[in-house]
Amino acid sequence: MVKRTVRLGVLAAVSVVALSASACGGSQPCAGFGVTSQIGVMFLQRGYSDLTGASYELCAGGRCIEGDLERQDITRISLRLPADTGPDLGTVRFRVTPEGSSNPEIDASSDVKLSRQSDGCGGGTYSEGLAFTKEDGLTTKIPPRVSAAWRKHIESLAQPSQSS
Template sequence: MARHARVLGGVAALLVGLSGCADSSTCAGVEVVSQVGVYVVQEGFGDLAGATYELCTRGECAKGELQQQGISNLTVGLPDDVDPDTAPVRLRVTRAGAAKPFIDDSVDAKLVHQSDGCGGGGYSQALAYTKEDGLLPNVPKAIGKAWVQQRKAEATADPTPTASS
């Protein structure tokens, strides 16, 4: 056990040394990554469970499947050396079993630098999609607030019992 503690302590010291940070509290953002995210408001679309999405920008794409929820957060990771200049972001969503997307929208977005507090960071941008307005180059306050409320509700919900409980 003592050996494991020394190894973990050494690894932690190595990471601090590599990051250039001596005080981990000043480097709370070391996990900053370059990415583009889209908050998809599902209201007005009916059941989207099982619909597939494709989110693309700057030559990178992410694909996945939507869950039925109020707001979905879709992200596409970007390389650390991404060009932050304005570029198109494209979102496509296709219902399960359909041949063509029912959402196919794009908007130009400029990335914003997010510092990690240690001299590094990443470039990111948050966008939103609503049935009424399409793909927006920013996140309206009401959508951001609803996302936070949804996450809080998920975090405080009673866990589903399992067979081993």
């Protein structure tokens, strides 16, 4: 009797995990399991003096994320938003303050309408990607040079490191 109870318990646990992994009760797994509401900014540092160690702040929907920049050509910053976020986000604000300064070198904002991202099960979330460049400011239209810089950055991460 104990073995049968253990087997039934294991079977029930596996069933719960399988339903959770599909993110819906249908027979087909959901393609977008794990889709999250967020706002992201790709920041092309070209045109600025060395911003290594500068602090950044990205705010939207009443939330903010802060951090420090590393020395690289492009940085991607993401701010997770509540799951119930709708398309009308409002203003997104992006600031960068050089290390040791109290005055931001960059203080940009833009009104943003979020795009719907399906979870493949009839639900979904809202999110949007933006870019910031010295020439274009904060925009939802990602300039080709930002896409190229991001592609180069990703490719460099895939290269084996050169060690002596």
